[in-house]
Amino acid sequence: MENRLRVLRAERSWSQQDLAERLEVSRQSVNAIETGKYDPSLPLAFRIAELFELPIEEIFVSPARHSSKAI
Amino acid sequence: MSPAMKRYNRRVLWLSLLYAACLLAAIFGFKHKLFGGLIAYIAAILPALPIIGIFGAMGRYLFEEQDEYVRMLTVRQSLWASGFALSVATIWGFLESFDLVEHVDSYSVAIIWFMGLGVGSVMNKLTLGAPVKC
Numbered sequence: 001m002e003n004r005l006r007v008l009r010a011e012r013s014w015s016q017q018d019l020a021e022r023l024e025v026s027r028q029s030v031n032a033i034e035t036g037k038y039d040p041s042l043p044l045a046f047r048i049a050e051l052f053e054l055p056i057e058e059i060f061v062s063p064a065r066h067s068s069k070a071i
Numbered sequence: 072m073s074p075a076m077k078r079y080n081r082r083v084l085w086l087s088l089l090y091a092a093c094l095l096a097a098i099f100g101f102k103h104k105l106f107g108g109l110i111a112y113i114a115a116i117l118p119a120l121p122i123i124g125i126f127g128a129m130g131r132y133l134f135e136e137q138d139e140y141v142r143m144l145t146v147r148q149s150l151w152a153s154g155f156a157l158s159v160a161t162i163w164g165f166l167e168s169f170d171l172v173e174h175v176d177s178y179s180v181a182i183i184w185f186m187g188l189g190v191g192s193v194m195n196k197l198t199l200g201a202p203v204k205c
Contacts, residue, residue, distance in 0.1 A: 026073065028201065029140035037199050038140050 001039045002061040005030075008052050023047055073141060079132035083125055090121035122181050144195050151194050152187030159183050 009019050016034070020027040023044070032038035033048075040048065049056045072080075097114050100106050106114045129149065136142040160180045166172040195201040 024137070026138045026141055029138055032140050032199065032201075035200075038143070041139055044139060 001063055002036055003033065004059055004061075005048070006034045008054075008059065009034075019051075022051055073136060073138055075132055075135040075137065076141075078135065079128055082128040082131075086121040086124045086128060089124075090118055093121060094118040119178065122178075144199070144201050147195055148188055148191030151191030152184050155187030155190050156180050156184035 005019075009016070014022075016027045016030045020030045023030070025044070029038070033040055045056050045060060049059055052059060097118055100114050101111075129145075133142060133145060133149075136145065157180075160183070163172065163175060167174060192201075
């Protein structure tokens with residue numbers, strides 16, 4: 001799933017490790033989410049949204065919306 | 072390394088040591104004909120218990136691991152290991168049925184499953200770019 005995690009992180013000058021520590025996950029997890037290789041669970045997605053103080057849909061791109069745009 | 076993984080490694084280390092001790096005791100006992108009747112069955116099963124414990128430790132690790140991505144990688148690794156071990160056992164079973172290969176003790180499936188964890192790790196690396204771990 002596409003997301004803006006890398007951009008949001010860069011805006012705050014956080015490294016992947018910084019973000020991982022704030023979310024209490026591994027740096028490996030942050031990297032997998034950022035690169036779209038892993039879709040976080042709903043609880044983790046909410047933790048991410050709360051950390052950045054943004055609605056989930058402003059961080060993660062809905063796959064349905066993304067595919068309809070492509071059409 | 073997560074705290075859950077550290078606990079898993081510690082448990083596997085102790086269970087491995089226990090396995091070695093049980094196996095050596097069983098070999099010694101059977102070699103010197105120290106066991107008979109029900110005791111012989113118990114002594115023969117004893118080395119299997121720490122191996123079963125390692126499977127249990129893996130299950131407990133999956134339950135305790137808080138990092139959902141790392142947990143998912145381990146689940147995938149275990150599924151690959153299970154598929155690998157069952158496939159090898161099935162192929163070997165048919166080869167053995169048609170007298171094309173020697174008989175292999177069934178506990179070898181457990182060893183193949185542990186080897187399969189390595190296969191799973193490589194598959195995680197190839198498909199998700201995750202670091203290889205066994």
